Amino acid sequence: SACSSRYVRSQLHPMWQEPLEMPGGERQSPIDISLRKSVFDPNLKPFVTQYDPRTCQQIWNNGYSFLVEYDDTTDKSTLRGGPLEDKFRLCQFHFHWGENNTWGSEHTVDRHLYPAELHLVHWNADKYALFEEAIMEENGLAVIGVFLKVGKRHEGLQKLVDALPAVRHKDSVVEFTKFDPSCLLPESMNEYWTYAGSLTTPPLTEAVTWIIMKQAIEVSHEQLAVFRSLLFTSAEEEVQKSMVNNFRVQQPLKGRTVRSSFS
Numbered sequence: 001s002a003c004s005s006r007y008v009r010s011q012l013h014p015m016w017q018e019p020l021e022m023p024g025g026e027r028q029s030p031i032d033i034s035l036r037k038s039v040f041d042p043n044l045k046p047f048v049t050q051y052d053p054r055t056c057q058q059i060w061n062n063g064y065s066f067l068v069e070y071d072d073t074t075d076k077s078t079l080r081g082g083p084l085e086d087k088f089r090l091c092q093f094h095f096h097w098g099e100n101n102t103w104g105s106e107h108t109v110d111r112h113l114y115p116a117e118l119h120l121v122h123w124n125a126d127k128y129a130l131f132e133e134a135i136m137e138e139n140g141l142a143v144i145g146v147f148l149k150v151g152k153r154h155e156g157l158q159k160l161v162d163a164l165p166a167v168r169h170k171d172s173v174v175e176f177t178k179f180d181p182s183c184l185l186p187e188s189m190n191e192y193w194t195y196a197g198s199l200t201t202p203p204l205t206e207a208v209t210w211i212i213m214k215q216a217i218e219v220s221h222e223q224l225a226v227f228r229s230l231l232f233t234s235a236e237e238e239v240q241k242s243m244v245n246n247f248r249v250q251q252p253l254k255g256r257t258v259r260s261s262f263s
């Protein structure tokens, strides 16, 4: 789908060095979510996801993460409500993780690091016709972040884990269908934080309304180990590099407020 096939890959290198300056840079991501600084907003409604598993198309190793891509040419898989004014279309989801279970998430809660973080990327289909347009606009994207912690095996995730060896190398793609990403969301959907931020890889555009779930999902150590068996490098390269630590360093909050949907 357009949302990731035109993924800005030219600048994407797992070890790209900070700081890749983003003009303004007033609302960069990721950040630490400080519990005592976040503000309960009673007007925040629950958000609603309606995902159609038939829109799931493929998995692509883009050399930074693996993206599960959805057909975003119709309104079949959408996100609305919560802090959002408009209807957003799911275009892909991906993860960020570490080389061990000690770190790997992009966001933290009171500096607590999780071993991995899921991002479900959506774009504003009420205001824009294409993902490429939305990515450049301040109300263009909505990303749901879900923390992963080590515990029992996640049965829903296993179908995805079993497909990963087929996309071990950068630029590999495998067909992947009938996957409903709502199985990756935590039970309590009405407890989240939200703030105005950015993409965490180039183009780093300040287009994202972040929705970070309070409840983490549990996955097994073995499932995370399969994530780490992926490679940043393509099959042709002599030196193979494990795809690990594909997260960005945390960014200054600057005058922003993180709101919570719960008190």
Ligand SMILES: Clc1ccc(Cc2nnn[n-]2)cc1
Pocket (backbone or CB within 6 Å): 003, 004, 007, 008, 119, 121, 143, 198, 199, 200, 201, 202, 203
């Ligand atoms: Cl299209 C796109 C661009 C960047 C990223 C990386 C990212 N940005 N925010 N969370 N992950 C994901 C999808």
Ligand SMILES: [Zn+2]
Pocket (backbone or CB within 6 Å): 094, 095, 096, 119, 200
């Ligand atoms: Zn991400």
